[in-house]
Amino acid sequence: MAILVTGAAGFVGSRVSRRLLDRGEEVIGIDNINTYYDPALKEARLAPLLGEKGFTFVRGDIADTEAVLSAVRGRRVDRVVHLAAQAGVRYSLEAPRAYIRSNISGHLEILELCRAFEGFKHLVYASSSSVYGGNEKVPFSEADRVDTPVSLYAATKKADELMSHVYSHLFEIPQTGLRYFTVYGPFGRPDMAYWSFTKNIIEGKPIKVFNNGEMWRDFTYIDDIVTGTIAALDKPPASDGPLHRIYNIGNNRPEKLSRFIDILEELIGVAAVREMAPMQPGDVVRTYADTAAIERDFGFKPSTSLETGLRAFVGWYREYFKV
Incomplete structure (x- = not known):
């Protein structure tokens, strides 16, 4: 049986595919490699997977019914890790139709695909901490109401x-x-703050510090995310209970934006030129994951500190871009 991974050229999808292949799984990856950010980065993530035993890649759009069916035609698939989506909070204000197509129509196509498989075992899909909107109660719990989003x-x-x-x-x-x-x-993704801050600090350009630095994020390192995602995949809901579950997957430790910048400055060895700016539309002041449920059910406990994770990123960035 094969596992379908959507968004296989993405940040999380490529790492999940790698981990599954390393343990001997058969993986079918699908990705349209769109131009939301440089496709060369997506190709670079994908390159080590191509030619690997057990890996098949299909270039296609998950919102296209025929593309999805073609990816699995003649194959037996019993699990899906659905990570393909149009990402980015701020871009959703500029290109709303891209989000409806990829995130809603695309999600529907994957649900219909799973419905068609006989003996299907488990669909794991990516939601987001963004669903909590401007929730002021922290940490964010899966039991909190999430019916007041602040971005498309x-x-x-x-x-x-x-x-x-x-x-x-x-x-x-x-x-x-x-x-x-x-x-x-x-x-990672070039549209994220850790990437743009690193780039600008190295190049001596200003960085925009929104809400005057009074922001907190529950930064979660990629290896911890992959571990938690696969742990969830390996333990589908029991047939005698609810068949649909929601879990937070985070570091359970929000970090202030100013401290985050301090760490980057120390790692890069250059002081940032900080431009204070107001809050952006669609953004939130704080994210903070209550991870009690995912720890209880899957043993998930992130182990990577922000300093360790940023050190790995900065080292990779310098090597990748030769700076």
């Missing part, structure tokens, strides 16, 4: 959770949704 991106991720609940209820598809909290690390 967040709204699409909440919609995914609702759609998954319906499909688990109507068609008995076992599903686990993971609310990722600020994933970072080598080969």
